[in-house]
Amino acid sequence: MRKKHDSTFRNFFHKPSFNSSTKPRPFKAYSFVPFSPLAMLDPTILTIGGIVLGIAIIERILERWGVIDLVDQFAKVMRFILPVTFYSALIYFFATFIF
Template sequence: MKKTESISFQDFMNESYKKVKRRSRPYRTFSFVPFSPFAMLDPTILTIGGIVLGVVLIERFLERLGVLDIVDKISSVMRFLFPLTFFGAIIYFLVTF
């Protein structure tokens, strides 16, 4: 059964009876993306990336100079260290976030 409400003619004309006061209910929201892309600008992540980039540039520079023995040793070590560094940086990023 609906509740009948009586209003005055003045309220009817200025339509103040239509203004319903609603309380906002607090609700929780969840995001599928739990981090901001700007979080990758962490100094530790940038340092690791800079070190890896520096090793690659040194390796290419030595290759152009013709010092292939040193380049071969660097590349054999970096075959192991590059994936380790990559996964270590990802784990560090997820743990510290």
């Protein structure tokens, strides 16, 4: 037969709390923002961006000089190179970035 324990409402809510018998386990905390803007200062990313920016500046200079046929050739090449460069730099960045 089980032992019956009577307690009042007041005693139930005001009794001292028991210490937990389980020990707290250490856990790894992860940040919800694993991305640092300073990580974009990778030398490879900056080099690729500088080359693309340099080609764009050269294209504008040639346009001002009136060499339109050469500018058209640059535009045709850049229409392919810019998206490929952007996506390859993006893949490189996420492949080398340590989360």
